[in-house]
Amino acid sequence: MSRSQITRGARVTQSDVSAARRSPDGRRDDDGCPILHVDMDAFFASCELRSRPDLVGLPVIVGGDGSRGVVTAATYEARTYGIHSAMPMSRAKRLCPDVVILPPDFALYSEVSAGVMAVFRDITPLVEPLSLDEAFLDVSGAVRRLGPPAVIAEQIRARVHDEQGITCTVGVAPTKFVAKLASTRAKPDGLLVVPSDRVIAFLHPLPVGALWGVGEKTEEVLLRLGLTTVGDIAHTPLDTLVRALGPASGQHLHDLSWGRDPRHVTPPAAEKSVGNEETFPRDVDDPEVIRRELLRLSEKVASRLRAQGYAGRTVVLKVRFADFSTITRSRTLRSATDVGREIYATAVALYDALGLQRARIRLVGVRAEGIVDADEAPRQMLLDEPEVGWREAEQAVDRASARFGRGSVLPARLLGTGGDDGYGGAPAPPRPR
DNA sequence: TCTGGGGTCCTTCAGCTC
DNA sequence: TCTGGAGCTGAAGGACCC
Secondary structure (H helix, E strand, C coil): CCHHHHHCCCCCCECCCECCCECCCCCECCCCCCEEEEEECCHHHHHHHHHCHHHCCCCEEEECCCCCCEEEEECHHHHCCCCCCCCEHHHHHHHCCCCEEECCCHHHHHHHHHHHHHHHHHHCCCEEEEECCEEEEECCCCHHHHCCHHHHHHHHHHHHHHHHCCCEEEEEECCHHHHHHHHHHHCCCCEEECCHHHHHHHHCCCEHHHCCCCCHHHHHHHHHCCCCEHHHHHCCCHHHHHHHHCHHHHHHHHHHHCCCCCCCCCCCCCCCEEEEEEEEEEEECCHHHHHHHHHHHHHHHHHHHHHHCEEEEEEEEEEEECCCCEEEEEEEEEEEECCHHHHHHHHHHHHHHHCCCCCCEEEEEEEEEEEEEHHHCCCCCCCCCCCCCHHHHHHHHHHHHHHHCCCCCCCHHHCCCCCCCCCCCCCCCCCCC
16 A cells, blocks of 8 residues: 555545556556656645644635635635636635635745755656646656656655645656646545556546647537547547647647657756736726836836846737737847836837727736847847946846845836826826736 | 636748748 | 749737646
8 A cells, every 4th residue: 555545545546547556467557657747736725724724624715815816726625615726716705705815925835846846856857847836757767766656656745745744646657748637637645657558548538628738719629529538539530630720739639649748858948938917906098007017017027037147039018908808919129138128118119009099908918038048149239328228227226126125126107106206296096916 | 707927839920031 | 024932030819738
């Protein structure tokens, strides 16, 4: 019996697909299953409960409590009420009026995540984090040292529990995609091994929505074709899938349905874009408020770029209107930048070019794409740019922020009421959340 | 019911160059 | 000189993931 079954009552599924057992010929089920997918259980909520043991066993959700907040994480007790992540807070509260709501503490989650990832890297250097709370591991190089994959999976579960005080679920399989499905089906606090000779039997009864890349829209298309299970997709001609979903998605789903997933576990590459967006507490139709928010977002994006040593060449403006329709506009600069003023100037030019009069806007966002190392980015000097320009000024702001805290130095336009807010003494518009 | 925020990838289309 | 196709890039939008 596995450690988890002894100590934590884990659900180690042992039906068609089993936790590692030996076959009559002496072969282990986890032979040929070097890929592990490790997923923390209700991660944000679990982190909070470490310091709030009085809440263990209660329905608890993490998320913004504002008028437009959504659920970021929910304990399994909260999920019994039908609450799930991304659900509007208002609805969650209606489903469970007694639910305990905690504000998110991303610094805490990052700290716990770093501890968990350190456990993974202690096992194997081949770790591919997907987010703060999950990662793929390729343990093929660790088998001789630590034992078969299922044994390694149990070691990981035990160490995460003992060192970080939270539980996790591990899927063990020949490929990334099957390992991920396995962990999903073993949740919470479980371990599931899908042996290579059982992959098809495991996959084909699953609903199409279980496949990676099948969301609401794709599921609709598949259901219209009469395809309800992964097995249905597998037995549909590739041409039909390509016609319905496009060449990339069609081929991708067909491959997955037969358990084919050639992707390796690769440590993360550099980021491809950096952006920030903000939903206003109430829809806004004042262009000056929008411009001020664009300035704030541009400064934030630039600051993040500089902190990581990046610069971006394409600036993307995102606008979501009151009816939730969304548009993007982008402009590629002659050279990459990490200067907030340049990003802002581009974003606001894109916004002005939209020619919106008093359209009611719900959200604005600014994103920098075409990321390169700032050191390698050629600098485009402007004709009127002084020797010491905005870049140097913003670097000085970074140093001040590091010393005195974020927000210690702000553009005058972003200062609050009661002072020179850049509007000649007019009342400052409401700040987004 | 009323939808956050941070990202990636794919598709389509238009414009440009050869 | 004109035309059409191929190939590339940028822009825009959409779907998806956590």
